[in-house]
Amino acid sequence: MKGLVCLLLLLETFVCVVQHQVDGGLNENEISQQLRSEDGGQNPPQTDTLRDEASTDSQQNYHLCFTDIHAALRELTATVTEQRVNIRELTATVTEQKTNIRELTTTVTEQKGNIRELTATVTEQKGNIRELTATVTEQKANNRELTANIRELTATVTEQKGNIRELTATVTEQKGNIRELTATVTEQKGNIRELTATVTEQKANIRALETRLREQQTFVLEELNKKNEEMSNLTLGQVELRKENRDREIAFSASLMQSGSGEIGPFTAEITLTYRNVFTNIGNAYNPITGVFTAPLKGAYMFRVSLYGHGGTPATVTIDKNGERTVVAHDIQAQDRLNSSNGVVLILEVGDVVYVRLWSGNRIFDSENNHSTFSGFLLFPLR
């Protein structure tokens, strides 16, 4: 708009200047003359300024202007009108462009938000990439380890291949052995068939033997039953024998002193010694009060006597049966100790009596040590 206004002002000024020059005295002829001289190439010094001021086209326009200024003005007016239309159009375009710019501004603001978001995303992705890089580094280390392991495994595999080759050889060998064994087994099967036949035969034999055995068992059982009866009879006999034997359980043994110690004798007359410290008295045939043994049944009896004493006085005892002497035990020493013993087997009838006599003027000694003893027992009974 401003440009157009300026152009219009310029045109007005130009028209005024031209008017002024026309009014200033130069007539048409003078001007034509001047123009002609210019066309002839002879430039007089006073026209140099003019020639410098305008180009050849300008000179032509000049010529047109001079010829029809009003036409030019009309043209200009038309141009101005045209330009006004253009200006309106431009104004509309500018308004439109402003709208576009506003829209673009909105779009830019929006894009900035998007860019910010993208920047955040990128930052985040960078973190992820850093993590991934660390993971990749780690994986590389793992890969290195795996490579080493693979190398080891490859070595092992190579080794195993060798082993497998060896095993294959062994297997081939074993196959040969198996073939041999199969042959042996076939052979053995034949043997087994033969043995089976033999076994079948033997079974028949065994069956026959079993029958015979059963017959024999029956016989043996019968015999056993007979023997059992005999045994029962024998057992009954044993019970009787045991009862008899219990009657024959006769044995005794005793020493003189029941307690303390001391000398017995010497006495002016012979006495029967009473052995009061009883060790055993099975069957109660010995009487420790009287010192007399009475035979409960007829039999062979064994009697023994031992004595002990001190020197200075003789020690003499006899084993008497029913008032008769049988054996003597005797010792005599001037000093120190003395000792003697004797024994006898006697056949006694039921009621016969046996005892020990200390002779007159003799002395024996006894103590807790049981030096002086009298013993007797039944050897076996007699009918």
Ligand SMILES: *[C@@H]1O[C@H](CO)[C@@H](O)[C@H](O)[C@H]1NC(C)=O
């Ligand atoms: C067993 O004893 C009874 C009667 O004493 C007698 O009949 C039987 O024959 C005896 N048995 C034998 C096997 O001696």
Ligand SMILES: *[C@@H]1O[C@H](CO)[C@@H](O)[C@H](O)[C@H]1NC(C)=O
């Ligand atoms: C038994 O007496 C004799 C002498 O007659 C003597 O030599 C012996 O030592 C005595 N024995 C005991 C155990 O006293």
Ligand SMILES: *[C@@H]1O[C@H](CO)[C@@H](O)[C@H](O)[C@H]1NC(C)=O
């Ligand atoms: C003598 O006999 C008594 C009674 O049986 C016994 O306690 C004691 O030990 C015996 N003495 C010896 C030395 O055997």
